[in-house]
Amino acid sequence: MKGSRGTRSTVALKILMALSGLAFIGFVLGHMYGNLKAFSGQAAFNEYAEHLRELGEPMLPHSGLLWILRVGLIVALVVHVVTALMLTRRAHAARTQKYAVKKNVASSISSRTMRWGGVTILVFLAWHLLNFTIGKINPATGDTGDAAGDPYSLLVDTFDLWWMTIIYLVAMVALGLHLHHGTWSSIQTLGFTSTAASRARAKAAGWIIAVVVAGGFSLVPLSVLLGIIEK
Amino acid sequence: MNLTLNIWRQANATAQGAMHTYQLGDVSEDMSFLEMLDVLNEQLLAADEDPIAFDHDCREGICGSCDLMINGQAHGPEVTTTCQLHMRSFKDGDNITIEPWRADAFPVIKDLMVDRSAFDRIIQSGGFISANTGSAPEANAAPIQRDKALRAFNMATCIGCGACVAACPNGSASLFMGAKITQLGLLPQGQPERDSRVIGMVGQHDAEGFGGCTNIGECTAACPKEIPLDVISQLNKDLRTAIKNGH
Numbered sequence: 001m002k003g004s005r006g007t008r009s010t011v012a013l014k015i016l017m018a019l020s021g022l023a024f025i026g027f028v029l030g031h032m033y034g035n036l037k038a039f040s041g042q043a044a045f046n047e048y049a050e051h052l053r054e055l056g057e058p059m060l061p062h063s064g065l066l067w068i069l070r071v072g073l074i075v076a077l078v079v080h081v082v083t084a085l086m087l088t089r090r091a092h093a094a095r096t097q098k099y100a101v102k103k104n105v106a107s108s109i110s111s112r113t114m115r116w117g118g119v120t121i122l123v124f125l126a127w128h129l130l131n132f133t134i135g136k137i138n139p140a141t142g143d144t145g146d147a148a149g150d151p152y153s154l155l156v157d158t159f160d161l162w163w164m165t166i167i168y169l170v171a172m173v174a175l176g177l178h179l180h181h182g183t184w185s186s187i188q189t190l191g192f193t194s195t196a197a198s199r200a201r202a203k204a205a206g207w208i209i210a211v212v213v214a215g216g217f218s219l220v221p222l223s224v225l226l227g228i229i230e231k
Numbered sequence: 232m233n234l235t236l237n238i239w240r241q242a243n244a245t246a247q248g249a250m251h252t253y254q255l256g257d258v259s260e261d262m263s264f265l266e267m268l269d270v271l272n273e274q275l276l277a278a279d280e281d282p283i284a285f286d287h288d289c290r291e292g293i294c295g296s297c298d299l300m301i302n303g304q305a306h307g308p309e310v311t312t313t314c315q316l317h318m319r320s321f322k323d324g325d326n327i328t329i330e331p332w333r334a335d336a337f338p339v340i341k342d343l344m345v346d347r348s349a350f351d352r353i354i355q356s357g358g359f360i361s362a363n364t365g366s367a368p369e370a371n372a373a374p375i376q377r378d379k380a381l382r383a384f385n386m387a388t389c390i391g392c393g394a395c396v397a398a399c400p401n402g403s404a405s406l407f408m409g410a411k412i413t414q415l416g417l418l419p420q421g422q423p424e425r426d427s428r429v430i431g432m433v434g435q436h437d438a439e440g441f442g443g444c445t446n447i448g449e450c451t452a453a454c455p456k457e458i459p460l461d462v463i464s465q466l467n468k469d470l471r472t473a474i475k476n477g478h
Contacts, residue, residue: 087442095402105449189444194468
């Protein structure tokens, strides 16, 4: 039985959740930075999109490194969602009789919306992949695949629709809230905040990551809608 | 002052409980919260009704017996134990809801009393040190830095009242475990069992049915001894180290 008690504990589940979450933080930072290429124009953006597929060539086949990263993200997603489900079930079972009156005095809104915020991001992710990766669905023309146009045109067509921009901005609010608590919580779960000063730094990191990622992502759809980025 | 009290009544562990409303007049602001309940119980006894059962012992904030959820806050609106909460924290005409700690690992025994022996079992599964009995050791034989000694003492002030569990939306006892693990982990006497301690305590915590920590901070805000949130980081770090060491 050696090893089983520690690795099956709630704390070990939290550590898995923290590690997969940190992988996502690395991903969204890179993704957000890449998106800003849209400000360099159609040719630069499309070249960047194609370059992602050529990374690692000729050592790796076409799209090789991209698929390695994708598999990593899929594994992280499965770990993150499965541990979330297990911990949520445990938390609900820990208090089956609710309080008639319960006040929250110290917790942030972001910390209390982690579960439903996570579900919101997951639903958004499904549409986002259909929109730009799997289906390349152009919501303006209804075209899919290659007919939807090059990555830059697909992006501009999508965000020229005000309601598409709203959907993406709402998702970025959910992502920002999730990152605000998730960043600090993952650092705490990994045990790097054993003093008041390091706790304050981890909470500050949560704010910075949330604002930089959600803000940086929002720049592109807003700029398209305002006509700063156009075909 | 005159108060309206909504109090959870439950005849025994298996009975179905419900909130009951009581009117209580002539409450002095100098009374402690428990004295206010004593007055209510005297009235109930005079009326030949069953008095309200609630936990209390030292009534000076050091034993950890009293445990009431008052208007949705563990130990009420002040950072202290229920026994050290005074009626001057309330005003005339207030509506006060009093409930027991709600956690499946803390089953209700009667009315506002809950069984917190789950905490004892967590301590029994690791929250101790093995030391030879006999005469006291030489005080200066094991030098301990002053800041470590002070921090260990601060963590040792946990009285095991269970307010952290009561306030936590996940019903987690991580702050309680973290205080003990940090206290013993800071001292040389705590080192031999350091890995087995965290594995044993967390394993028992999970087996008792407490939930996992989501680092939201309600526990530390409710703690009458102001145990800080960083003890949970220490708990996580110790568990990670124990797993790495093959436990």
